[in-house]
Amino acid sequence: MYFPTVSPQSRALPLALFSGFVKAPPEGGRCLFKPHTLPVQPISVLTAEEHQERHFLDGYQTVERPKNANAHQALIEVNALLDEVSPNHAVLNSNRRFANARLSHLPNKIRIKISAEYQRRLTLKDGSNRAMRRLRNANIYLRKTTDFINQVWLKYPFHNVGSFLSTTSKHVNASNGRKTTHYGGFALIKYRNSQRLKDVANRLALTVLDEVRDAGSQNLGDIAFLKAYDAAAAICQQWQVTPPYYCAVKNDHIIAAAECAILRMTSPKWWLNQLRTLRDLCCEHLNVAAGLVGEDSPFLSRDSFNEWCEQQKSSRDWLERTMIESEAGVVLPLIDAAMAGNANPANRFTELIVRARGLEEVAEEQGQNGLMITLTAPSQYHFNSDKWNGESARFTQAYLSGQWRKIRAALSYRNIHIQGLRVTEPHKDGTPHWHMLIFIHPEHAEVLNGLLEKYAFEVDGDEEGAAEHRLVIEPVDKAKGSAVGYIIKYLSKNIKGEHMQGELDFESGLSAHDAATNAAAWASRYRLRQFQFFGSSSVQVWRELRRLKACPQPAEIEPARAAADSSNWKAFEAALAVNPIKLDYEETQCGNEFGEMTKRVFGLRALATKADGKIGVRSVITRGEKWTIRPMSDEEKLDYKQLKVVRAFIFKKNASIEKKQDRTPIPKWRQAHSFGLGSGLGSGAKSRGSGDTWTCGNNCTDAVWGSQQATFSEEVLRYLASHGVTEHYTLEQLAMGLRIFTDTGRMWWVSDGQLQFERLLDKEESEFDYF
Numbered sequence: 001m002y003f004p005t006v007s008p009q010s011r012a013l014p015l016a017l018f019s020g021f022v023k024a025p026p027e028g029g030r031c032l033f034k035p036h037t038l039p040v041q042p043i044s045v046l047t048a049e050e051h052q053e054r055h056f057l058d059g060y061q062t063v064e065r066p067k068n069a070n071a072h073q074a075l076i077e078v079n080a081l082l083d084e085v086s087p088n089h090a091v092l093n094s095n096r097r098f099a100n101a102r103l104s105h106l107p108n109k110i111r112i113k114i115s116a117e118y119q120r121r122l123t124l125k126d127g128s129n130r131a132m133r134r135l136r137n138a139n140i141y142l143r144k145t146t147d148f149i150n151q152v153w154l155k156y157p158f159h160n161v162g163s164f165l166s167t168t169s170k171h172v173n174a175s176n177g178r179k180t181t182h183y184g185g186f187a188l189i190k191y192r193n194s195q196r197l198k199d200v201a202n203r204l205a206l207t208v209l210d211e212v213r214d215a216g217s218q219n220l221g222d223i224a225f226l227k228a229y230d231a232a233a234a235i236c237q238q239w240q241v242t243p244p245y246y247c248a249v250k251n252d253h254i255i256a257a258a259e260c261a262i263l264r265m266t267s268p269k270w271w272l273n274q275l276r277t278l279r280d281l282c283c284e285h286l287n288v289a290a291g292l293v294g295e296d297s298p299f300l301s302r303d304s305f306n307e308w309c310e311q312q313k314s315s316r317d318w319l320e321r322t323m324i325e326s327e328a329g330v331v332l333p334l335i336d337a338a339m340a341g342n343a344n345p346a347n348r349f350t351e352l353i354v355r356a357r358g359l360e361e362v363a364e365e366q367g368q369n370g371l372m373i374t375l376t377a378p379s380q381y382h383f384n385s386d387k388w389n390g391e392s393a394r395f396t397q398a399y400l401s402g403q404w405r406k407i408r409a410a411l412s413y414r415n416i417h418i419q420g421l422r423v424t425e426p427h428k429d430g431t432p433h434w435h436m437l438i439f440i441h442p443e444h445a446e447v448l449n450g451l452l453e454k455y456a457f458e459v460d461g462d463e464e465g466a467a468e469h470r471l472v473i474e475p476v477d478k479a480k481g482s483a484v485g486y487i488i489k490y491l492s493k494n495i496k497g498e499h500m501q502g503e504l505d506f507e508s509g510l511s512a513h514d515a516a517t518n519a520a521a522w523a524s525r526y527r528l529r530q531f532q533f534f535g536s537s538s539v540q541v542w543r544e545l546r547r548l549k550a551c552p553q554p555a556e557i558e559p560a561r562a563a564a565d566s567s568n569w570k571a572f573e574a575a576l577a578v579n580p581i582k583l584d585y586e587e588t589q590c591g592n593e594f595g596e597m598t599k600r601v602f603g604l605r606a607l608a609t610k611a612d613g614k615i616g617v618r619s620v621i622t623r624g625e626k627w628t629i630r631p632m633s634d635e636e637k638l639d640y641k642q643l644k645v646v647r648a649f650i651f652k653k654n655a656s657i658e659k660k661q662d663r664t665p666i667p668k669w670r671q672a673h674s675f676g677l678g679s680g681l682g683s684g685a686k687s688r689g690s691g692d693t694w695t696c697g698n699n700c701t702d703a704v705w706g707s708q709q710a711t712f713s714e715e716v717l718r719y720l721a722s723h724g725v726t727e728h729y730t731l732e733q734l735a736m737g738l739r740i741f742t743d744t745g746r747m748w749w750v751s752d753g754q755l756q757f758e759r760l761l762d763k764e765e766s767e768f769d770y771f
Contacts, residue, residue, distance in 0.1 A: 074103075074111055074112045074115035074116070075100070075103055075104065075111065075115065077115065077119060078099050078103065078115050078118060078119060079096055079099070079100070081119050081122050081123070082095050082096055082099060082122075082135075085122055085131045085134065085135055086131075086135070095135065095139065098139060098142075099118070099139075099142065102142050102143070102146045103115060103142075103146075105186055106146070106149070106186070107186055107189075107190065107283075107286065109287070109290075109292060109301075109302075109303060110149065110286060110287065110290040110292070113290050113291060113292055114142065114145055114146070114290065117141065117145075118138050118141065118142050121134065121137055121138035121141055122134055122135060122138045124137075145290075148289055148390065149286060149289050149290060151390055152285050152286055152289045152390055153185075153186075153282075153286065155285070155390075156185075156240065156278060156281070156282040156285075157238065157239045157240050157278065158185030158186075158188055158189055158278070158279075158282060159185050160185070160238075161185040161188050161200060188200065188279075189279045189282055189283055192276060192279065192280070192307060197272065197275055197276070197279065198268070198272060200271075200275060201268045201269075201271040201272035201275055202268045202271075204235065204239070204268075204271045204275075205265075205266050205267060205268040205270075205271050207235060208231075208232045208235050208265045208266050209266045211228075211231040211232060211234075211235065212228040212231060212232055212262055212265075212266065214231070215227040215228040215230070215231040216228050222255050225255050225258040225259060225262070226249065226253065226255075226258060228258070228262055229243075229249050229258040229261060229262060232261070232262055232265040232266070233246065233261075233265075235265075236265060239274070239275075239278075240278065241274045241278070243261060243265065244260070244261040244264045244265065245257040245258070245260065245261045249261060259595060260594050260595050260596045263593075263594040263595055264594050267593075267594070270594075277527070280304070280307075280525055281392060281394065281525075281526070283301075283303065283304065284300060284301060284304050284392070284430075284525055284526070285392045287300075287301035287303065287304065288301070288383050288392070288429070288430055289383075289390070291383075293383070293429055293430045294383075294384070294428055294429050295428070298426075298428045298515070298518060299426045299428065299430055299515075299518040299519055299521070299522040300426075300430055300518065300521055300522045300525055304521065304525050305518065305521050308521040308524055308525060309521075316335070319333075319334045319335040319338055320333065320334075320335045320640065320644075321631060321632050321637070322334040322335075322629055322630070322631060322632065323629070323630055323631070323632050323636060324337060324627045324628065324629055324630075325627065325628050325630065326625050326626070326627050327625050327626055327627075327751060327756070328625065329754075330671065331671050332669050332671065333632070333636075333640055333669055334629065336668070336669055342543075345495050348495060349491060349492065349495045351539070352421075352491050352495075352531060353484065353488065353491065354567050354569055355421075355533060355536070355539065355569050356421060356437070356483075356484045356487055356488075356491070357482075357484050357569065358568070358569020358570045358572070358573065359419055359420065359421070359437075359439065359533070359536060359569070360439070360482060360483045360484055361569070361570040362419070362439075362569075362570050362573055363419065363439035363483075365570070366441075367441060367442075368419075368439040368440055368441050368442075369439065369440065369441075369442050369445065369475065369476065370420075370437060370438070370439050370475070370476035370483035370486070371436075371437070371438045371439075371440065371445070371448070371473060371474070371475055371476065372435070372436070372437055372473075372474040372475075372476060372483075372486045372487070373434075373435070373436040373437075373438060373452065373471070373472065373473050373474075374433065374434070374435055374436075374471070374472040375400060375403075375404075375433065375434040375436065375452075375456060375470075375471060376433040376434075376469055376470055376471070377396045377399055377400060377431060377432075377433065378459050378460040378463065378466070378470070379460065379463060379465070379466075380459075380460065381395070381396040381399065381431055382427065382429060382431045383429040383430065383431065384429045387463075392526070393426070393430050393431060393432055393522075393526045393528070394526050394527070394528070396431055396432055397424065397432050397526070397528055399459075400432065400433075400434055403455045403456065403458065404422075404434075406455050407448075407451045407452060407455055408534075410451050411447075411448065411451065414444075414447065416440070416441075416444045416447060416448070417440075417535065418438050418439065418440045418448070418534075418535055419438075419439050419533075419534065419535025419536055420436060420437045420438040420439050420533070420534060420535065421436070421437055421487065421531065421532065421533045421534070422434050422435065422436040422437075422531075422532055422534070423435045423436075423487070423490040423491060423494060423530065423531055424523070424528055424529065424530050424531075424532075425490060425493070425494060425519065425530075426519060426522050426523075430522065432528065435487070435490045437476075437483055437486060437487045439483070439535075449473060452471060452473065453471060456470050456471040457470060457471070474486075491531070492512070492516070493512060493515060493516055493519065494516055494519045494520065494523075494530050494531075495516060495520075536573065537572065537573055537576050538583075540583060540601075541560075541576070541581050541582070541583060541604065542564050542569075542572060544583065544601065544603070544604055544622045544623075545557075545560055545561045545564035545565070545572075545581075545604070545622075546564045546565060547622045547623070548561050548565075548620070548622060551565075553620060554606075554608065554618055554620070555608075556579050556581075556606040556607065556608045556618045557581065557604065557606055557618065557620055559571070559574075559575035559578070559579075560572055560575035560576060560579075560581055563575055579606055579607060580606070580607070581604050581605070581606045582604070582605050582606075583601055583603075583604060583605070584601075584602050584603040584604055584605045584619055584620075585599040585600065585601060585602055586599070586600045586601075586602035587599050588600070600623070601622070601623060602621060602622075602623055602624075603619055603620050603621040603622045603623065603624075604619070604620045604622060605617055605618070605619050605620075606618050606620075640669070643667065643669060646667055647666055647667060650664050650666055650667070651666065711735070712731070712735065712755075716755060717731075719755075720748075720755075723757075725740070725748065734748055734749070734750065735750070737749070737750060
């Protein structure tokens with residue numbers, strides 16, 4: 001029987017796994033690999049368009065997978081080619097061992113990429129027929145490339161996972177059925193939602209718990225919490241995870257912060273989130289080092305882009321399957337609420353333009369001039385440079401932020417005020433660079449330019465190409481257009497390519513829409529902030545003011561509210577300069593599973609003058625109503641599906657209409673009207689047996705008769721009794737409209753004819769089970 005030339009690891013696998021090496025049986029014989037008793041089912045091969053339509057969401061398209069992308073086949077082809085170019089068995093065996101040792105542990109895409117380049121160098125026609133020279137050059141390439149990838153691999157903690165699992169838990173080590181090695185972590189990061197990653201998260205939580213118990217048993221009082229925190233923080237630092245509340249505990253010695261941090265570090269769910277973040281960064285960093293980011297896949301690798309598309313699709317599917325319901329009984333799909341805010345790219349783009357235009361108007365009023373600045377990192381931060389230091393895009397972003405902080409500090413020391421915004425944008429190789437629009441008084445422009453040149457060229461300022469590309473300063477020429485006209489291109493290029501239909505992105509060569517999608521995926525993978533304003537007021541106050549529908553508001557709030565409602569950022573800044581407005585929060589002690597105090601935006605606060613002339617605080621509630629989340633019912637799913645079809649038809653029809661006033665309005669979700677109190681529940685209210693929803697403010701399963709004093713039906717009384725509310729005096733207090741508390745940690749009251757309760761001591765079940 002024919003044995004292909006494969007590595008020792010691959011030799012142990014069945015030969016049927018390697019396509020092309022299973023020979024057809026002789027005529028009249030029977031193939032052992034095909035059951036003869038079952039009919040062979042034809043396989044329908046999907047086209048790229050059919051696969052796209054079936055698996056991915058409209059607007060988030062994945063790139064086409066390369067043909068013959070099989071990592072095992074790539075290794076087999078390398079061995080077969082070595083068999084051809086090797087002069088004797090000794091050289092063949094030596095090179096085979098070398099190539100297999102260098103390639104066998106790498107992730108699939110990286111192995112395919114390096115194997116293809118290795119084979120190309122082995123068969124390269126360089127004018128000489130000396131196979132040994134080509135073999136030597138190919139081996140040098142393989143050694144340098146894999147050494148560099150291994151250096152990147154060692155920057156992340158997953159290379160220690162083999163020894164960690166084998167020494168901490170025999171159960172986890174037995175689950176994979178084989179010995180762990182230095183490269184065992186590659187299998188751990190292969191999939192984002194793998195069970196192996198959850199196993200490691202569980203084991204880390206248990207390890208921290210053991211360390212906390214040991215430290216606590218050896219100390220007493222407050223010192224026990226500090227020692228336990230130190231032990232848990234040491235494990236976090238070994239895994240390159242920032243310990244929670246590190247400064248509050250180590251510098252300020254706050255015991256409550258140590259308690260909450262320990263609860264986080266002993267949670268498998270918290271550890272899984274940290275490991276997933278590290279896994280995403282590690283995978284993309286390896287892909288960059290292997291050359292999988294660049295011409296064929298600008299900004300980020302194909303695997304990362306596909307994962308991001310899947311996450312977007314999954315998130316949108318969940319939003320479309322979920323309803324939100326207010327205390328007043330208003331019900332609407334969660335996707336509609338999300339698209340009404342800044343999650344909608346069109347709304348986000350509009351808000352950025354309004355803010356930028358407002359900044360320009362404020363600058364003109366103050367006599368400031370605009371400067372367009374492009375700031376790029378030194379060549380050692382770029383992958384396509386021979387000087388690349390092997391660091392990721394997050395490291396480059398930290399460098400640019402550090403240099404910008406130095407510039408801001410120097411300006412603040414000189415009492416020079418600036419305002420503007422910056423846009424973070426990727427190069428084709430994934431390295432970030434900045435575009436900034438800065439407004440400054442003309443007499444201070446020279447100082448700003450000097451500081452920019454000083455810190456932009458602080459690192460490798462005399463290297464080749466630095467003078468041309470490191471820093472570009474262009475004054476805004478009002479004769480050519482406004483300052484917003486300079487920056488709007490960079491805003492649009494990073495938000496769905498708004499208003500750039502049919503144009504190309506010169507950086508990546510893609511269409512404006514595809515380039516913007518890739519840029520959004522790049523920023524999401526590296527956790528980078530794309531847009532940031534500086535020197536201006538809080539946009540959150542602006543958004544809260546736009547939520548106020550009743551008008552006019554008190555005199556302290558009304559000027560800012562009117563400016564926000566009319567999208568006038570200049571008037572909004574002027575109103576806040578006269579009377580500052582801040583956010584008002586509703587604080588809940590022990591508001592989550594980690595015992596932390598949670599804060600929810602409740603309204604706005606502003607200074608006000610009372611009738612007696614004293615200065616007080618005026619509060620305005622913007623989010624007084626609480627909402628609950630629940631899954632859609634079958635009827636609601638059907639209604640929303642029909643609404644989605646109608647919306648898609650109207651949207652497609654409006655795309656060909658230029659004038660906005662001639663377009664057909666997009667239909668909104670219409671809530672079914674509920675019946676009167678005591679006669680049942682409408683389709684828009686909570687159904688019987690729906691159970692507790694995810695947040696507080698839940699309704700009872702039956703309505704309460706509304707009157708000056710509520711009267712409870714027998715079913716409501718049984719429901720209250722099942723939760724420990726049985727005393728006659730307590731029921732009277734509840735019927736009179738007062739709030740009551742129970743020993744189970746619930747607060748009960750009657751609102752709008754419905755029995756409500758709030759879970760003050762909510763205990764959410766953990767997503768994972770310990771071993």
